[in-house]
Amino acid sequence: MKILVCISHVPDTTSKINFTDGDTKFDTNGVQFVINPNDEFGLTRAMWFKEKQGASVDVINVGGPETEPTLRKALAIGADSAIRVNTPATDGFAVAKQLANVVKDGGYDLIIAGRESIDYNGGMVPGMLAELLGANFVTNCISLEVDGANAKAVREIDGGKETVSTTLPLVIGGQKGIVEESDLRIPNMRGIMQARQKPLNVVEPVEATKETSTVKFEKPEPKGAVKLVSPDNLDELVSLLHNEAKVI
Numbered sequence: 001m002k003i004l005v006c007i008s009h010v011p012d013t014t015s016k017i018n019f020t021d022g023d024t025k026f027d028t029n030g031v032q033f034v035i036n037p038n039d040e041f042g043l044t045r046a047m048w049f050k051e052k053q054g055a056s057v058d059v060i061n062v063g064g065p066e067t068e069p070t071l072r073k074a075l076a077i078g079a080d081s082a083i084r085v086n087t088p089a090t091d092g093f094a095v096a097k098q099l100a101n102v103v104k105d106g107g108y109d110l111i112i113a114g115r116e117s118i119d120y121n122g123g124m125v126p127g128m129l130a131e132l133l134g135a136n137f138v139t140n141c142i143s144l145e146v147d148g149a150n151a152k153a154v155r156e157i158d159g160g161k162e163t164v165s166t167t168l169p170l171v172i173g174g175q176k177g178i179v180e181e182s183d184l185r186i187p188n189m190r191g192i193m194q195a196r197q198k199p200l201n202v203v204e205p206v207e208a209t210k211e212t213s214t215v216k217f218e219k220p221e222p223k224g225a226v227k228l229v230s231p232d233n234l235d236e237l238v239s240l241l242h243n244e245a246k247v248i
Contacts, residue, residue: 001055001146001168004103005043006113006125007074008036008089009067013118019217026217028066035070038114042174044183045144046112047078053146056080058106062089062098068200075195076187082198087205090213092124097208099125100132108169110146115139115173123173130171138164142177 011017011031018027035043049055059074060083061067071082085098103111111133116123123139130137138144142161143154149168154161156177172178187195229237241248 001049001053001110002106002108003046003049003055003057003110003112004106004108005039005046005057005059005074005079006099006111006129007039007043007059007061007071008114008117008119009033009061009063009070010036010117010119017219019219023217024214033066033070035073036114036117036119038116038118038173038175040184041176041178042112042114042172043074043077043079044179044185045174046110047185048179049110049146050078050080055110058083058108060085060099060102062087062095062205064088071200072195073187075198075200076191077185078191080198082200084200084202085205086202090210092122093128093211094208096125096128096132098205099129101206102203103129103133109149110151110168111135111171112174113172115141115175126171126173133169133171135169135171136166137171137173138166139173141172141174144172144174144178 010033012034015031019025020027043059046055046057050057057079058081059071059079061071062085064086068084071084075082083102085102087098089095111129113126113129115126126139127137138153138155140156141153142156145152151166151168151170152163153166153172154163227240229240238248
């Protein structure tokens with residue numbers, strides 16, 4: 001089985017976020033970047049298929065040279081090779097188009113992506129990719145088993161879980177549950193050294209239309225002051241909720 005894991009290069013959630021050029025561009029100065037958490041869950045599941053079923057695992061990113069340390073980390077975790085499509089990740093459709101081109105040429109059976117990235121939270125790329133490939137698609141995936149050309153997946157739905165059976169080729173939108181946080185792997189020294197020798201191939205992009213563009217970014221409004229009410233003074237609490245908060 002040949003697996004391709006899509007890797008997004010995203011800011012660490014502890015980073016302080018700022019914008020430039022009239023709040024139209026993200027300021028990367030001083031920001032630490034990591035593997036998108038949903039993608040890391042998927043990568044860890046792919047490593048299980050590699051170790052238990054002999055699958056080969058490639059990782060891919062659409063982006064500039066600044067994303068290569070993130071791909072190297074994925075290689076240190078255990079992926080066999082990496083691919084970087086040499087173009088900025090402008091919007092979901094353009095990214096899906098670049099990924100689809102690589103998948104068609106690479107003959108992949110299973111494509112694992114995160115259900116969404118934690119920077120823009122668009123959640124569009126896996127579904128678009130499946131449509132462009134004509135492949136089966138399961139998103140919000142919290143469990144995945146593959147037996148030959150057949151797959152069984154469990155996904156979260158409103159109010160519960162759904163188990164589906166499907167066949168390869170398959171695109172997965174994974175999340176926590178496909179593996180648990182305790183299963184995630186920290187690259188060790190041997191993995192880091194081996195990653196330096198593994199291939200990281202840079203491919204040029206195909207022509208793709210940018211369907212969306214960012215108009216402006218805005219930070220959430222600062223939180224207001226907190227009013228503390230004595231637990232013995234329920235009348236004041238009710239009055240504040242009714243007259244100031246307007247929630248009752």
